[in-house]
Amino acid sequence: MLPVLLASITDPIVEFAVNVVGDLGLWGIALLMVPESACIPIPSEATMLFAGFNVSEGQYSLWAAVLVGSLANLVGSWIAYAVGYFGRIELLEKHGKALHIKKSHLEWADRWFERYGSYAVFFSRMLPIIRTFISLPAGVARMPFWKFSVLTFLGCLPWILMLTFIGKQVGANWENWKDSLHYVDYAVAVMIVAAIVFFVVRWRRGRRSRPATDAAG
Template identity: 45%
Template sequence: MIEFIVNWAIFVLGKLGYFGVFLLMGLESACIPIPSEAILPFGGYLASSAYEGTRLSLPLVIIIGTLGGTAGSIFAYYLGAKGGRPLVEKYATKLRLSKSHLEMSDNYFNKYGEKIAFFSRLLPIIRTFISLPAGISKMNFNKFVIYTFLGSLIWSIILGYAGYIMGENWEVIRSWLHIADYIVIAAVLVFIVYVFAKKRKK
């Protein structure tokens, strides 16, 4: 399934160029799991050499990728802000969420929202979904946009430039980042187990 999505993303980029970069990065940041680990490195590769007649500019790939990621994040934020909170509150009991859990989430985003929005954009998997809970917790919108943009910019620079340097070997980057995916998943699972064990102990 992932390979199909990656191949589709490459096809879209090859055909649509800059608009494809914006579209795919927007979808990835709107909670649709299209890996930016394929989009940006391939965009960087297209800046280093032509692919089926398509040749892009690396600075534009980075800028447009950042704008697309920010736009998708804003969409997910509003989705969470408008419809997410009532839905979570409605099914809170079934999800084993108490009022204190929701308040804790709100407090985290109020206190550390800038750091969460910024650093989550640099983490595989988490970057795709973080905007939704930010919206649900009604994080300050202006701060959300600024720090999301900055985090997305750094991510776009790193992956776009890596693809530019690697050239035809850009896919190696994706295999490297798969390791980072597993690390993030393992860290999240360990955290969940820790919280569950602590709650059981109490």
């Protein structure tokens, strides 16, 4: 039931992506991959697999499609990064209480990204769903811009190359591969929800045990 529901939501987006790439070629790839990396969930699987099919038809080269897709992803990531970087104070002052965000939370994010941010930014670019949103917290944590840019570009390359190469190899069967890759999306979505539940439960348990600890002290 869930795959059918999700398919009914994503199919119009996939059709839109195919039309844009089909009509505009490399410019279409750029127009789709910029927002895909700026927290707008346009499926890169559809964009780059269909781009790979066009490569097999001789419309442009494999590396032209990969380079355009990767650079467009980088530009989109800059947008999301800027929103997080320049909007963190406004987020704290205007919406901090409603979202239960304190200054200490931002300081924790800064420390976490200083320690693990390089791995998170690089490897998340090879994961569906997560790759779309990782730039925002990187900006909130004020990760150095040059470091963020290099890791983002290098992390995008393997994912985009893989999708484009698969599309080129399977040719007209690219859509079957697109449908198969949806199951990877579902698995990642389940892991994200499980991680959120885990950290929420852990946070609530910590809050409950804190008063008892303080009273004992």
